[in-house]
Amino acid sequence: MAVAVGRGFLLQPSSSSSFICNDVNKSSIGITSAFLPAKSGTTRRYLATVVRAQQRPTWLPGLDPPPYLDGTLAGDFGFDPLGLGEDPESLRWYVQAELVHARFAMAGVAGILFTDLLRVTGIRELPVWYEAGAVEFKFASTRTLFIVQLLLMGFAETKRYMDYISPGSQTKEGSFFGLEAALEGLEPGYPGGPLLNPLGLAKDIRNAREWKLKEIKNGLICLVLC
Numbered sequence: 001m002a003v004a005v006g007r008g009f010l011l012q013p014s015s016s017s018s019f020i021c022n023d024v025n026k027s028s029i030g031i032t033s034a035f036l037p038a039k040s041g042t043t044r045r046y047l048a049t050v051v052r053a054q055q056r057p058t059w060l061p062g063l064d065p066p067p068y069l070d071g072t073l074a075g076d077f078g079f080d081p082l083g084l085g086e087d088p089e090s091l092r093w094y095v096q097a098e099l100v101h102a103r104f105a106m107a108g109v110a111g112i113l114f115t116d117l118l119r120v121t122g123i124r125e126l127p128v129w130y131e132a133g134a135v136e137f138k139f140a141s142t143r144t145l146f147i148v149q150l151l152l153m154g155f156a157e158t159k160r161y162m163d164y165i166s167p168g169s170q171t172k173e174g175s176f177f178g179l180e181a182a183l184e185g186l187e188p189g190y191p192g193g194p195l196l197n198p199l200g201l202a203k204d205i206r207n208a209r210e211w212k213l214k215e216i217k218n219g220l221i222c223l224v225l226c
Contacts, residue, residue, distance in 0.1 A: 074212030075220070096164055099189045102219020109222045164188050 056071050058078040065071070065078025068085055073095060085091035111129070118124040127135050136142065163170045167188045171180050179195070186192040186205035190212075202208035 074209060075216035093164075096189050099216065099219070100160075102216055102223060105222035105226050106219050108226050 056065070056078075058065050063078065065076075066080055066083070066085070068088070068091060069076050069078050069080060071078075085094055115124075115126050115129060115132075119126045119128070126132075137145070140148075159170055159176070170176060171184050173180060182193045182195045184191075184193045186197075186203070190202075190205050191197070192203070192205075197203075202211040
C-alpha cells in the first residue's frame with residue numbers, strides 16, 4: 001500500500017467500479033481514502049490514501065481537539081480537558097470571562113511595573129506592590145475605597161453584562177450619559193470608539209484574528225505572572 005504525507009499521494013490498484021470519497025479517520029494526522037476514476041478505455045480504478053499533516057496546532061501535538069473547539073476562537077488550541085465548553089452558551093460566557101480576566105491581569109502587571117518604577121527612582125514614596133493592600137491612605141479610608149470601587153466596578157460590569165446579553169444595546173442613544181458614540185463597541189468584549197480604541201486598531205474586528213490572538217496570549221502570560 002502506498003502512502004504519502006502532505007498534498008502528494010501514490011496510488012494503489014483497486015477493483016472498485018464506482019467513485020467513492022470516504023473519510024476513514026478524521027484524526028490529527030488526517031488519513032483520507034478515496035476511489036479515483038480511471039482514464040478512458042481502462043477498467044481499473046485506483047485507491048488513493050492520503051495522510052495529511054496536521055494543519056492546526058494544538059496544545060498537545062497529535063491529540064484530537066474537541067469538536068466544539070474548531071479553531072475559530074482566538075487562542076483556541078483545543079485545550080478543554082474537563083469539557084467545560086461543551087454547552088455553546090457556556091462556551092460563549094467562558095470566552096468573555098477569559099478575555100476580561102486577561103485584561104485585568106495585563107492592567108495589574110502594568111500597574112506593578114509603573115509604581116515600582118516610581119518607587120525605585122525616588123519620584124514617589126510608594127509601597128511595594130504586594131504590600132499596597134495593607135497601606136492606609138490619607139485621602140480616604142479602606143472602607144471608603146472599597147465602597148467606591150464596588151460601585152464603579154459594579155456599574156461597569158453591569159453595562160458589560162447587558163451588552164453580552166443584548167449585543168449593541170449599550171450603544172443606543174441615552175444608554176451611557178450621551179457618550180455612546182465615544183464607546184461604540186465593535187462586538188461583545190471588544191469595545192471601540194475614540195475612548196477605548198484611540199489608535200483605531202482592528203476596526204474590522206471580525207477579521208482581526210491576529211490582534212485577538214496577541215491579546216489573549218499576552219493576557220494569559222500576565223495571569224501566570226500575577
